[in-house]
Amino acid sequence: MSTHIGARPGEIAETVLLPGDPLRAEWAARTFLRDAVCVNRVRGMLGFTGTWNGHRVTIHGTGMGMPSLSIYANELLRDFGCRTLIRVGSAGAYQPALGLRDVVLAQAASWVSTPSTPYLRDLHLAPIADWGLLLAAHQAAARRGTPVHVGNILSSDTFYTERDDHTALLTRHGVLAVEMETAELYLLAARQGARALAILTISDHLVTGEDLPADDRERSFGEMFEIALAAAFA
Numbered sequence: 001m002s003t004h005i006g007a008r009p010g011e012i013a014e015t016v017l018l019p020g021d022p023l024r025a026e027w028a029a030r031t032f033l034r035d036a037v038c039v040n041r042v043r044g045m046l047g048f049t050g051t052w053n054g055h056r057v058t059i060h061g062t063g064m065g066m067p068s069l070s071i072y073a074n075e076l077l078r079d080f081g082c083r084t085l086i087r088v089g090s091a092g093a094y095q096p097a098l099g100l101r102d103v104v105l106a107q108a109a110s111w112v113s114t115p116s117t118p119y120l121r122d123l124h125l126a127p128i129a130d131w132g133l134l135l136a137a138h139q140a141a142a143r144r145g146t147p148v149h150v151g152n153i154l155s156s157d158t159f160y161t162e163r164d165d166h167t168a169l170l171t172r173h174g175v176l177a178v179e180m181e182t183a184e185l186y187l188l189a190a191r192q193g194a195r196a197l198a199i200l201t202i203s204d205h206l207v208t209g210e211d212l213p214a215d216d217r218e219r220s221f222g223e224m225f226e227i228a229l230a231a232a233f234a
């Protein structure tokens with residue numbers, strides 16, 4: 001057990017898929033894993049361990065935002081020895097070429113601040129995906145015939161921004177989408193010598209204003225889980 005994860009030693013797999021939403025973790029575990037067992041309920045942050053094609057895998061919620069993700073990723077890396085962390089999340093699109101339900105592989109994650117900022121002081125490290133996972137995810141998507149967008153995203157501390165000028169700036173710099181966890185996940189994985197990748201599904205569009213209802217955000221994102229599982233065990 002760790003401070004925020006009630007699993008016993010050995011109950012968490014080395015490979016963990018990390019949706020922000022704990023109910024998405026439950027849905028994905030029931031949909032994609034065999035013999036899934038709930039291994040964490042502390043604070044309602046559900047985690048499940050089962051197998052996929054014979055491989056042990058855990059699907060665990062992170063909550064919303066980098067401080068929450070940081071708690072779970074730190075404990076998974078330090079206390080449970082996890083080596084591969086793949087975020088499976090929703091994101092808002094900045095580019096006209098992206099549509100609702102499109103899949104994004106986050107090659108890098110820009111940030112204004114992260115929980116690592118105080119440690120890094122004046123260093124602006126580029127949080128990047130593990131190359132092997134990124135390549136494997138791209139290949140898995142190609143095999144499935146799922147088109148993916150690969151590139152830079154923004155990990156924001158805010159869902160509701162007062163900086164309306166940011167959207168135009170980010171669109172102009174080719175940033176694909178915004179979400180709230182990946183930059184810190186990539187920095188923590190780099191610090192601990194682990195592999196990380198974020199696979200995102202577009203739930204709303206910052207330029208056109210389109211969006212998906214909450215129920216869809218919880219349940220209709222199966223493709224990114226299938227790509228994540230295939231990439232993790234490639």
Ligand SMILES: O=P(O)(O)O[C@H]1O[C@H](CO)[C@@H](O)[C@H]1O
Binds near residue numbers: 063
């Ligand atoms: O769908 P999840 O994985 O929670 O990700 C996105 O959705 C939440 C905001 O609605 C933030 O956590 C953001 O990163």
Ligand SMILES: O=c1cc[nH]c(=O)[nH]1
Binds near residue numbers: 092159179204206
């Ligand atoms: O953080 C997020 C996630 C989805 N959509 C957004 O606009 N922001």
